[in-house]
Amino acid sequence: MPEITEETVSHLANLARIALTPDEIAKLTGELSAIVHAVEAVNQVATPDVPATSHPIPMENVWRDDVVADQLTTEQALAGAPDHDGSRFRVTAILGEEH
Amino acid sequence: MADLIHMSAAELSSALAAREVSSVEVTTAHLAQIDAIDGNLGAFLHVNANALAVAEEVDAARAAGEPLHALAGVPVAVKDVLCTLDMPSTAGSKILEGWIPPYDATPVRKLREARMILLGKTNMDEFAMGSSTEHSAYGITRNPWDGDRIPGGSGGGSAAAVGAYEAPLALGSDTGGSIRQPASVTGTVGVKPTYGGVSRYGAIALASSLDQIGPVSRTVLDSALLHDVIGGYDHHDSTSIPTPWASFTDAARRGAASGSLAGVRVGVIKELDSEGFQPGVRAQFHATLEMLAAHGAEIVEVSAPNFDYAVSAYYLILPAEASSNLAKFDSVRFGLRVTPEGTPTVESVMSATREAGFGDEVKRRIILGTYALSAGYYDAYYGSAQKVRTLIQRDFAAAFDQADVLVSPTAPTTAWKLGEKLDDPLAMWLSDITTIPANLAGIPGMSIPMGLAAEDNLPTGLQIMAPAHADARLYEIGATIEALLDAQRGAPFHTLNPHFSAGGNR
Numbered sequence: 001m002p003e004i005t006e007e008t009v010s011h012l013a014n015l016a017r018i019a020l021t022p023d024e025i026a027k028l029t030g031e032l033s034a035i036v037h038a039v040e041a042v043n044q045v046a047t048p049d050v051p052a053t054s055h056p057i058p059m060e061n062v063w064r065d066d067v068v069a070d071q072l073t074t075e076q077a078l079a080g081a082p083d084h085d086g087s088r089f090r091v092t093a094i095l096g097e098e099h
Numbered sequence: 100m101a102d103l104i105h106m107s108a109a110e111l112s113s114a115l116a117a118r119e120v121s122s123v124e125v126t127t128a129h130l131a132q133i134d135a136i137d138g139n140l141g142a143f144l145h146v147n148a149n150a151l152a153v154a155e156e157v158d159a160a161r162a163a164g165e166p167l168h169a170l171a172g173v174p175v176a177v178k179d180v181l182c183t184l185d186m187p188s189t190a191g192s193k194i195l196e197g198w199i200p201p202y203d204a205t206p207v208r209k210l211r212e213a214r215m216i217l218l219g220k221t222n223m224d225e226f227a228m229g230s231s232t233e234h235s236a237y238g239i240t241r242n243p244w245d246g247d248r249i250p251g252g253s254g255g256g257s258a259a260a261v262g263a264y265e266a267p268l269a270l271g272s273d274t275g276g277s278i279r280q281p282a283s284v285t286g287t288v289g290v291k292p293t294y295g296g297v298s299r300y301g302a303i304a305l306a307s308s309l310d311q312i313g314p315v316s317r318t319v320l321d322s323a324l325l326h327d328v329i330g331g332y333d334h335h336d337s338t339s340i341p342t343p344w345a346s347f348t349d350a351a352r353r354g355a356a357s358g359s360l361a362g363v364r365v366g367v368i369k370e371l372d373s374e375g376f377q378p379g380v381r382a383q384f385h386a387t388l389e390m391l392a393a394h395g396a397e398i399v400e401v402s403a404p405n406f407d408y409a410v411s412a413y414y415l416i417l418p419a420e421a422s423s424n425l426a427k428f429d430s431v432r433f434g435l436r437v438t439p440e441g442t443p444t445v446e447s448v449m450s451a452t453r454e455a456g457f458g459d460e461v462k463r464r465i466i467l468g469t470y471a472l473s474a475g476y477y478d479a480y481y482g483s484a485q486k487v488r489t490l491i492q493r494d495f496a497a498a499f500d501q502a503d504v505l506v507s508p509t510a511p512t513t514a515w516k517l518g519e520k521l522d523d524p525l526a527m528w529l530s531d532i533t534t535i536p537a538n539l540a541g542i543p544g545m546s547i548p549m550g551l552a553a554e555d556n557l558p559t560g561l562q563i564m565a566p567a568h569a570d571a572r573l574y575e576i577g578a579t580i581e582a583l584l585d586a587q588r589g590a591p592f593h594t595l596n597p598h599f600s601a602g603g604n605r
Contacts, residue, residue: 009466016422016469017429018462019439019450028466031524035467038525039411039480045490046483053488055308055338056294056541057567062337070335076201082436089431096444 004033103128104264108173108321111267115172118161122154122172126216129174133218133265141240142250142260144179145186146219157214170324171214176260176269179220180227181207181312182301186217190303191225191235191253194434194456204301205336206270206312206329213328218266221256225458226425227277227305229253230530233521234460241517243285243599244557248514251281257315258285263599268325269315274305275413276510276534278313279546283509283560286548286592288581289315290322290574291534293567294541295340297326298333306420307338309413309538317593319547319578323351326570340568350571354578361395363576366502370406371533376511379552383559384508387549387584394583399501403494405487406536412487413535414528415471419481422468425461428453463524492540499566504576507533509546509560533562543570545577548592549584558592 009029013020020028074087083090103125106114114120130150137143157172182188182200189195203211210217224234232240232255240255242248243263250259257269258281271278273291282289290313297312304310314325326347333339367388372381392398430436430452437451457465471480498505510533520527537544546560561580565572585591 004470008470012466012469012473014450015473016465017426017446017449017453018457018465019447019454020462021454024462028463031463032467032470035414035525036470039414039484041411042408042415042483042487043479045405045408046486050486050489052482052485053492054485056488056492056539057338057340059295059338064334072201077432079201080198080433082430082434091431091445092438092443092448094445096447097442 104132107318108267108324111173112169122157126150126154126174140263141238142221142256143219144222144237147217150216150218154216168213174216174218174266176218176221176266178254178257178271179223180272180303183207186220191223193236194428198433205298205333209329221260223256224253225461227253228460228464230527242514248516251284253277254281258282258287261315262287271315272312274309275538276531279534279544280510282546284514286558287317288319288322288547290545292570293543295338297330298336298339300333300335304424306417319581320351323347323574345571347574350574351578354575355582357579359395363396364502365391365396366399366401366498366505368505368507369400369402371507379554380508380559383549387561401498401501405490405494408487409536410532412484415480415484418464418468419471422465488539491536495540505564507562509562513552513555513557537564542567543573545573547577547581
């Protein structure tokens with residue numbers, strides 16, 4: 001596997017939307033390398049003939065009737081929001097100056 | 100009558116039904132214990148101000164002759180991972196500080212329908228990521244047996260609350276051992292049901308293919324009573340198992356009464372009977388096996404060679420699923436919002452919020468999960484880990500061909516000192532080696548106290564595992580083993596605690 005650098009971690013932090021500090025990036029770079037090295041062991045037994053298991057108890061096609069139920073009121077839905085205008089969540093500008 | 104906080108839920112249920120005590124008296128006694136010791140113990144994040152009012156209603160209903168559930172009026176603590184309408188639900192994270200959900204988690208709703216008394220919300224590692232409860236954003240929880248040691252994790256708050264007689268019962272969540280390992284190190288009982296046995300609706304998700312809600316108590320029967328309340332099908336959770344479950348309470352009572360393990364095949368998993376485990380844990384485990392054999396159990400050695408890869412697979416699957424589940428904390432619909440200086444956009448607000456709101460362990464796992472799911476690495480990491488799950492399921496299937504239940508120490512060690520493993524995440528993760536396989540395979544597992552380790556006088560736990568859907572077998576055999584151990588000891592295990600025994604708090 002390729003070496004994990006600070007650029008790798010910086011890129012991952014951007015994908016994960018976490019504004020890590022330079023100190024955190026440096027620390028995580030070392031930790032991530034050690035962790036990835038340890039967990040790579042799975043490849044010793046995960047041969048092509050073994051099927052993958054996504055859920056431990058197999059289930060397929062879990063349906064329900066298409067009826068409206070268990071609705072929150074607008075007030076309930078907005079109650080925990082950091083900011084709202086009474087009927088909608090209010091967010092910061094979607095586009096920055098560079099867009 | 101024993102003093103109220105030292106009674107089991109089953110005893111409280113009988114005393115309440117016979118009107119020997121009121122729910123107000125029982126609830127008052129537990130709130131007084133919380134008030135007296137929790138400032139130091141740190142098991143609760145929030146105490147329910149409404150508990151006594153609900154207890155009064157239950158007492159009035161009983162006085163009026165209304166039919167009541169067996170556990171009506173019995174107090175219970177709730178891990179903070181579960182949404183509650185009237186109490187903050189933070190999952191131990193700053194990003195959800197003060198958040199009051201607009202709905203109850205299904206297991207919580209069922210507690211209320213049984214008219215149990217919700218005492219409050221218990222501490223946990225942030226988003227259930229940890230094995231020591233030291234990763235909570237709201238401070239540590241101490242072990243009731245030794246205040247300088249960890250109570251296990253992530254459900255250290257629920258285990259400590261039950262172990263220190265603040266509550267007879269609690270709810271936990273178990274993704275890789277978060278119910279069973281705290282039970283082991285605090286000398287209590289904890290059960291991870293079959294995946295899908297208890298609804299996760301309203302449980303703040305960590306890793307959706309692993310998470311399961313279950314009971315925490317001081318006796319096997321009490322866990323069975325609570326499991327009967329919270330279990331069963333729920334259309335809100337698509338992974339909920341639709342087939343009905345037999346009474347776990349009946350199974351536990353049957354097991355406790357039998358006194359014999361004749362004809363029971365008990366499988367010892369070779370890979371989880373490691374020479375690397377703490378000597379006092381191994382000694383208790385082998386003494387327990389001898390006791391089981393003396394009471395008729397047939398002890399068989401089984402091998403599960405792929406368990407050697409379980410921790411690696413788990414620490415790919417969990418971070419991958421967690422990185423996806425935790426994407427919902429985007430500063431828009433609930434929780435914290437941090438706005439950076441300059442001309443912020445929704446994305447820079449999101450990044451600043453998650454930087455400020457998540458702790459180190461959560462960031463570590465999100466970054467690892469994001470890496471494991473990255474284009475080009477998905478097959479090598481997440482895909483391979485899913486294949487290991489198949490291999491582990493096959494190991495369990497082969498083992499259950501030879502044995503009715505499988506046993507191991509619940510944890511490789513007793514409770515370690517606070518801070519001891521904080522700087523070494525890999526060492527912390529390896530402490531889950533015994534409990535992780537059951538989550539990967541979806542099977543039920545239980546931890547009951549075995550005895551004290553000779554070198555440190557701290558509790559050790561016996562893990563019992565059964566095939567998927569066979570939770571009743573765990574309660575039946577677990578209750579038999581518990582009764583045999585109690586008879587040998589001459590008293591229930593929890594009475595050995597030098598700080599919180601029947602003589603009072605010391």
